[in-house]
Amino acid sequence: MEAPGRIWFGYIAAVAIALVGLVTLDLLAIGLAALVLVATVLGEWYRGRQAALAVAAQDADLPELVSRWARGWAYSRGFPRPEAVPGGVRVEVSEPGRRVEWVTTDAPDTLAGLVDTARATPEAWLSVVTDSPGGVRPWFAEGGLQVDGEEALMSIDLADHGSRELPDGYRAEVEREGGIIVVTVRSGETAAATGRIAVIGTDAVADRIQTDPEHRRRGLGGAVMGLLVSAAREAGAVRGLLVASETGEPLYAGLGWHAEARVVMARSAAPPTSVESRHG
Numbered sequence: 001m002e003a004p005g006r007i008w009f010g011y012i013a014a015v016a017i018a019l020v021g022l023v024t025l026d027l028l029a030i031g032l033a034a035l036v037l038v039a040t041v042l043g044e045w046y047r048g049r050q051a052a053l054a055v056a057a058q059d060a061d062l063p064e065l066v067s068r069w070a071r072g073w074a075y076s077r078g079f080p081r082p083e084a085v086p087g088g089v090r091v092e093v094s095e096p097g098r099r100v101e102w103v104t105t106d107a108p109d110t111l112a113g114l115v116d117t118a119r120a121t122p123e124a125w126l127s128v129v130t131d132s133p134g135g136v137r138p139w140f141a142e143g144g145l146q147v148d149g150e151e152a153l154m155s156i157d158l159a160d161h162g163s164r165e166l167p168d169g170y171r172a173e174v175e176r177e178g179g180i181i182v183v184t185v186r187s188g189e190t191a192a193a194t195g196r197i198a199v200i201g202t203d204a205v206a207d208r209i210q211t212d213p214e215h216r217r218r219g220l221g222g223a224v225m226g227l228l229v230s231a232a233r234e235a236g237a238v239r240g241l242l243v244a245s246e247t248g249e250p251l252y253a254g255l256g257w258h259a260e261a262r263v264v265m266a267r268s269a270a271p272p273t274s275v276e277s278r279h280g
């Protein structure tokens, strides 16, 4: 994000109105000039603050991104706030087959202990955020966990997010539930595509992005993302985070998101999952 420049138009307008006021001795015009000047200064201050927040949000390291993503994800899904543990977070998912999930980085000093803990916990998931999935999978195999797919932790400066027109024949609804924004795209009364984004401070975590199989590859996923991001920016968010499924990743990449790391998932003994997406 570029540093915002001066709002020259505001200063020029303030000076012009003030000159008119002085020449005509019109107190109203002088007052208006003062108002325009104050609004311009406040506008510059606000833009500068947003830019500084965006820079701070982008400087985060991987453990911090993991914990910020997990916080938004848990909020979106109605889970309790994740608990910090060495190397990452522990989330009370409380779903059948997925009672608890650890989401951590691949730091070797914490990974071995977490693999043991996950194996000893029924219906537990362990998701490891890493630049080296091939280096993590042997830890799972040797630790007796079952590998369960790979996703991608992605992020974006929301100012750089692409937007996509809604194709003809569809209409979109945008609803807000507290800090969660929900978009539903309908064809008649049928929900053809949906998605949500949880806004926490300057972070926006996208979640449950899905298009009905009969309506896929028509641009609905992109349109949902564009609407979610636009509403999240209005709510003050500057940084987007999500964990993308295999099918979601190319869609997000095309909208400007970039992969921060891979997410390798494993679980203790439990029936295999049949969902298309584990975290998004």
Ligand SMILES: CC(C)(COP(=O)(O)OP(=O)(O)OC[C@H]1O[C@@H](n2cnc3c(N)ncnc32)[C@H](O)[C@@H]1OP(=O)(O)O)[C@@H](O)C(=O)NCCC(=O)NCCS
Pocket (backbone or CB within 6 Å): 193, 208, 209, 210, 211, 212, 215, 216, 217, 218, 219, 220, 221, 222, 223, 243, 244, 245, 246, 247, 248, 249, 250, 251, 254, 276, 277, 279, 280
């Ligand atoms: C991922 C998902 C949401 C995408 O939804 P979608 O409505 O098909 O998304 P779009 O149509 O906007 O884009 C999908 C692809 O179709 C392409 N596309 C868009 N409009 C198109 C058109 N008119 N004709 C042909 N292709 C088109 C896009 O370029 C994109 O291609 P890419 O994936 O190679 O980049 C959908 O596949 C899905 O629900 N998957 C299962 C759940 C899931 O994994 N969700 C993601 C969680 S992170």
